[in-house]
Amino acid sequence: MIDYEWLYILTGGFFVIWALLSARDGKWGNAGFWGLLAASFLLGTHLSDFANGVLILAMVAIAGFGLLKRSDPPTTSPEEREALSEKLGNRLFLPALIVPITAVAGTLLYNYTPFGETGLFAERRETLILFGIGVLVAIAVAMMWLKPPVLAPAEEGRRLLDSIGWAGILPQMLAALGAVFALAGVGDIIGGIAGEVIPRGSVFLTVVVFALGMALFTMIMGNAFAAFPVMAAAIGIPLLVEDYGGNPAVIGAVGMLAGFCGTLMTPMAANFNIVPAALLELKDQNGVIRQQIGTAIPLWLCNVAIIYLGAFLPWN
């Protein structure tokens, strides 16, 4: 049975190659950073928690001292790319579609046909594993069709990886921060505060505090999943459902969506907000968030209205 460990070894292999190419390029900071990440993928399962922790501290030290640099491996010029795009035509899109099609179609086949009964993949792990398979197929197809130099995929990948830089592991690091926050009881403290500031007797204001708590706590934690259990326990269930008799399905579903509005406005949701700014090589690290605030605030107001009207009015 294929589980995540296989995928981690594959990914570790990619990062080993990137570390070696960085070293060959004389970029020692990059070589150290990606080498440590490779070690985390290849050995993390067998290391102690403390050793994994020290490994993170070393990576953060490299990034913190500004030792991660952009890289510029040899590639085609914009004029050459223009000519190649003309020559190859729309067929260029096909290899790009291999990865999403393998992931999506494979997941559907695995879940809704007898293919799933083979038990080839670990439970609920099939999409990401199929994504990995799709990547290997796409690289193989592109290599056979375009016949670039053997190191081209690794070097082109390194160019993109180094343009993302430290932002590449920020999402994973924030997930780890969330775990430490949970261990330290931050959620309970926030829930306690939110529960105390509620004005008694006003259904509408309670809805507002619930939705505001979801959005703000999501902004702090970087994702609504961490905020939801806390806000549901502090306000959603005891006050809105039990005291005021609101419809639990509306309060749960739309409360979560109020949290998603917070996700649009925080650098803590790095994989949605900070990583794309790096990928698009924007000068403003918060450029994506700036474009989202104008959508997030009116949409949050809509969610307040939907909770109030949907959960309470038909029952009054």
Place this chain on the structure above:
Amino acid sequence: MNYWPLLGIAIVVIGFALRFNPLLVVVGAALATGVLAGLDLVAVVEALGKAFNDNRYISVTWIILPVIGLLERYGLQQRARAVIANLRGATMGRLLTVYLLFRQITAAIGMKDVGGHPQAVRPLVAPMAEAAAEMSHGTLAEEDREKVLAMSAATDNVGLFFGEHIFFAIASILLIQGVFESYGYPLTPLQLSVWAIPTAICAFLIHGWRIRALDRRLGRAAR
């Protein structure tokens, strides 16, 4: 109650505002929060190491970079622009509105992996949006060009967030179901996911309007 662990949140907010390296800020906040909650430093480092290790699947997605980089070497971004240039009546506003709808609908039927920033936005959506904006408004000032790219990424996020919640077998729905069940309110995933539809419609109208507004603003800037 011990409110000191909240200092970790303050470190995050101040650190991001002062533009320190975010990795330093996050690890600093984690160490401070753990110690202020009364844990010893070794235990905090262990918790951090364990959680980082358990979440490795998040960073697996970077293995797609060689595919994107290789195709870009052969002109994928230029191809994406050429397709738009050959499409009569293509504007940035229409293009991103269509992408928003596409992303919401595919996510709503469980296909949230068809879009995404490394796979779709960088190589395809952003260059297409830029090409369409240039067709209507001429060459863009650098500041405006960045706005178009950022709006492309924003459109992917809005479409995903407010589409996927309609799909009943998604993690967010299962989490809500689990929380309410533990308090004695059994709900079915379908009961929850239908309530994502009103917000999805609002998201389409609001964000669609904002895309058009950006397109109109670029037009005024060009004149």
